[in-house]
Amino acid sequence: MKEINSMQELQEILKTNQVTYVLMIKKGSEVSDCAFEHYQLAIKEYQDKEFYFIDVNNTRDIHSYYQIQTVPVLLHFKGSQMMNMFKGCHGVEFFKNIIEGSVFQPKPDDIEEKPQKRVTIYTTPSCSWCNRLKSYLNKKGVRYTEINIAADPRAAEELVKRTGQQGVPQTEIDGEWVIGFDQKRIDQLLNL
Numbered sequence: 001m002k003e004i005n006s007m008q009e010l011q012e013i014l015k016t017n018q019v020t021y022v023l024m025i026k027k028g029s030e031v032s033d034c035a036f037e038h039y040q041l042a043i044k045e046y047q048d049k050e051f052y053f054i055d056v057n058n059t060r061d062i063h064s065y066y067q068i069q070t071v072p073v074l075l076h077f078k079g080s081q082m083m084n085m086f087k088g089c090h091g092v093e094f095f096k097n098i099i100e101g102s103v104f105q106p107k108p109d110d111i112e113e114k115p116q117k118r119v120t121i122y123t124t125p126s127c128s129w130c131n132r133l134k135s136y137l138n139k140k141g142v143r144y145t146e147i148n149i150a151a152d153p154r155a156a157e158e159l160v161k162r163t164g165q166q167g168v169p170q171t172e173i174d175g176e177w178v179i180g181f182d183q184k185r186i187d188q189l190l191n192l
Contacts, residue, residue, distance in 0.1 A: 001040060001051045007061045011080065013052065020077040021099065023053040024063060031151055034089035035072035040093035049099075066143075070155060074098065087155070088148030091125065117174040117190060119144040122159050126150075130169040133181045140192055 004010050004022065014020055023039045025032035036053065043051045056063055056071055066075070066082060074086040076098065085099060119137070121144050123130035137144055149156035149168065160166055163177050171178040173189040184192070 001043065001053055004052050004057075004062070005052045005059050007065055010052075010054075012061055014077055014080040017050070017077075018079065020075075021145055022075045022077070023051075023072060024056060024068060024075060025053060025072045026056045028057070029071070031153075032072045033087050034151065035074075038090060038092045039074070039095050041092045042099065043097070046099060072150065084143060085145050087145065087152065089151035090148060094125075106143070116143055118172075120147060120172045121145070122147050122149050122155070122170045122172075123168050124148060124150040127168050129181045133169045133171065133186075136181070136183065136186075140190075142190060142192075 004013065010022070021043075025036050027033065029034070030092060039051075039053070042050075054062055063069075063071070064156055066085075068085070070087060071086070072089060074090075075082055075169070076084045076086075086094075119142060120171075121130070121133060121137070123134070123146055125148065134146070147155050149159060156166075159170060163179065165179055167180070169181060169188065173186070176189050178185050178189065
C-alpha cells in the first residue's frame with residue numbers, strides 16, 4: 001500500500017488507473033487505525049493491484065477538495081471521477097466486498113443520464129434493517145454514502161443532534177430525513 005502526499009500525486013494516479021481505492025485516515029486515531037488495519041488485511045489477496053492511503057496529518061489539500069469532513073473514509077474512483085465513499089471502520093469482509101464489486105458501484109453513464117439526490121445512510125454492522133436498506137438501494141441503483149456510527153462516535157453524536165433519534169438506519173436525502181427503512185418515503189424522496 002502506497003501513501004499519497006499531495007493532490008497533484010493523487011491526480012496523476014487517477015489518470016493512470018481505471019479504478020482506484022484510497023483510504024483516508026488520521027494516524028493515531030483509534031477509528032482510523034482500525035480502518036487502516038482492516039483495509040491492509042483485505043487487500044493482501046489482491047497482489048496484482050495497487051492500493052493507496054492518505055494520512056490527513058501529512059496531507060491537507062485532498063480532503064478539503066473532496067469536502068471530506070471526517071475520517072476514516074475509503075474513496076472509490078473510476079478514472080478521475082469519485083464514485084463513492086465509505087466512512088468509518090469496517091470489517092475486512094466489507095472492504096473485500098467493495099474491492100470485488102459486491103457493493104453497488106454505478107456506471108458513469110448512469111450518473112450523467114439522471115442526476116441523483118445526495119443520499120447518506122447511517123448504519124451499524126449488526127443492524128438487519130440497515131442491510132435491507134442497503135440492499136434495496138443497491139437494487140434500485142441508488143448511490144449513497146454510508147456512515148457506520150458504531151465505528152464513528154462523532155457521527156453518532158451529530159446524528160442525535162440533527163434528528164433527535166439514536167436508532168438506525170437513518171437516511172438523509174438532500175436534507176430530508178427518513179427514520180428506519182420507510183420504503184414508501186424513500187421512493188417518494190428519490191422519485192423511484
